[in-house]
Amino acid sequence: MSGAEAFCRERPFKVNWPVRCAWFAAILYALYAANYLDVSWARFVVGLGNGATFLAEMVPPDFSRWQLLIDNLIETVEIAIIASAFGVLFSLPIGLLAARNLLPSWVTWPARTFIALCRSFHPVIFAILFVKAVGFGPLAGILTLVFASIGFIGKLFAEAIEEISLKPVEALRASGAPFISVIIYAVLPQVLNRFIGFASYQFDANLRNSTMVGIVGAGGIGGTMFAAFQRFDYDFLAAILLSIIGLVMLSEFISIRIKRVFQ
Amino acid sequence: MTTRTGNALAAQPERSLRVEHLVKAYQPGKPVLNDISFEVRGQNSVAIIGPSGTGKSTLIRCVNKLIPPTSGAVFVSGENISRLSGRALRHARRKIGMVFQEFNLVERLTVMENVLCGRLGYVSVWQAWRRTYPQDDIDRAFALLESIGLADFVHQRADSLSGGQRQRVGIARAIMQEPHVLLADEPTSSLDPKTSVEIMEVLVQLSEVHRIPLIINIHDVELARRFTSRIIGLSQGGIVFDGPPAELSNDHLKTIYGGEAWLQ
Structure with a gap:
């Protein structure tokens, strides 16, 4: 008790x-x-x-300098598109080289180190570095976002490959297929969908970041926006902010459409 | 088409697999396979039986060096493949077809793409990427799919098929390699009893038609007895029985699997 x-x-x-x-x-x-x-x-x-x-x-936003605004927006979009294209192009092989389930460690660790370097700095820091290295203008912005893209997609892509089923890989190795053919037939089909998802997400991120890199002089609408801030030109600033919102929403809409095509 | 293949085969020396003193030890001093030797020639089918963990899968994977053997030699149609590496090993592997317990298909590719995977060792990377296989390969793939009852599924994705259909695709992929030996690792373990029998029929029939020696890892002794002409019993890493099914007695099974209650 x-x-x-x-x-x-x-x-x-x-x-x-x-x-x-x-x-x-x-x-x-x-x-x-x-x-x-x-x-x-x-x-x-x-x-x-x-x-x-x-x-x-x-209030009210001042759209009277719409030509400047349009020019800047086009440059911003161009930076995002070029950076995404090259970023995706480079991150595909780099991500592949970083997959520890397919390749020996003397291949994966240099690739993983490179990806880690790309991820270690915020895009603003990369932008400042590249403006100093290659001078003011969109080239610095493009390089910034290419490296940001490699850091992001490269890592996710490597992780996606590390999660695949190795059974088909074993089967194709057993049939005497060359390594690259094994990648094409047994690995890529398993990760392609996810890769397209990562790439479209990264394009979205690049578009938003490309409005920012201009603040440090790396091209795009950010430069104009920063100037408007400094001149207390707040009604023009409002116009810029509104058009950035419009641009990001438009790209969201387009990327949903693109993803639907690949499903 | 059968006659053409038949003539081509008649001109070749008999296809065979010879394993000599094969040893595999994952940890030094603790061999999983200990001094395994056997030979299979022509259109013979051999079942390898034995308890789980006795090294059946290891044995089959040592043949094509998916797992490198510790010592011993493997000859495929007279060619010693145990010392090969790189390109030479890849070329030798084309002569060894393999069928897997879980089919190991590429789920997101079509049946035809999966079957043509068996030709990847013969076509260049560029051809593989552009899907431009020789017409002869494509004709053979269609004929093969027709003969195993998958003609209507050619363009379906592999993940839409049933287990039995998937294993047929797996077998067709192996046959497409024009192998000199066909290895099957527990090909029926993921299937129901009826489908298992069908798959064994397909395997044995194709190996006879194409005159390919067939080696099957299987734990279903009855299926082994029914479909193969020779049984090799493995126990604790060594061969304890090698002979025709008729000679396999309950005493042998006791030696292979241990215990006897399950035999009642």
Whole structure:
């Protein structure tokens, strides 16, 4: 009887004091940091007033310089398309070389290192590097996004290949097929659909990033947008932002259509 | 077409497989296969029986060097393939057809593409990429699919077929290689009893028509007795029985599988 009572009194869940202390410390630190950085309610209210003025100056959007706007948008789209085309083209073999289930480690680790390098910098940092290396203009933007694409699709593609069934690969190796033929017949059919998905997603990302690389002078609409910011040209800025939204929505619509074709 | 193939075959020396003192040890000192020797010639069908984990699959994969043997030699129609590597090994593998337990088809390709995969060792990468196979290969593939009852499924994707149909495609792919020996690794284990019998019929019949020695790993002793002319019993990595099905007694089965309750 006394044993049953003891059992009832025992807590069903253990109290983990170290975890509780950690949560408490985290909350304390957040409060301290907010205080230190002057994030306070009063500061927030001042910010709101400022934001209202800013928004008011953006309306109505000024589309009077639409020719400049169109030129910039076209350049942005061109950067995205060229970068996606080359990015996809290069990431296909690099992703393949990085697949550890098909190739020995002395092949995969250089490929994986290259992919990791491509992923290690944010596109803005790549853009700054390439602007310094090849000068202002769309070429720097294209190179930036090619490397960003390789980092992204190359990694996902390698992972997709590592998840395939190796049974057909075994069968074709047993039939004496050359390695490349094995890739074409037993590997690509298993990953093609996913690869098209990655590529269209990357095109989407490239389109959004190509509106940004212009901020550091790597071509596209970003440069004009940054200039509008600096000249307090907020109504033109609103026009630029609206047209970027339109562009991204349009590409979303097109990519849905393209994916439907391949399904 | 049969006569043409027949004449061509008559001119060739008899197709054969000879395994000599084959040893495979994944860990040194612990051989999975220990000194295996046997020979199969002409239109003979041989069943290899034995308990799971006794190295049947390893044995079959040592023949085409999908698994490299530790020592010993394998001869296909007289050619020693155990020392080959690279291109020479690929060319030798064309002479060894293989049928798998789980079919190992490319699910997303059509039946015809899967069958023509058997010719990948003969066509260049460029031809393979553009799907331009010699007309002779295509004619043979159509005839073969017709003969095993898959003429209506030529353009269907492999993943739309039933198990028995898939295994037929797998067999057709192996036959397309014009092999000198046909290896089947548990070809009926993923199939129901009726389909298993049909698949064994197809295998034996095709091996007889094309005069290809057939080696089947199988754990169904009754199917082995019914369809093959010779049985090799493996136990603990060694051959413990080698002879016609009529000579395979319950005593032999006890030696091969151990225990006896299952024989009642």
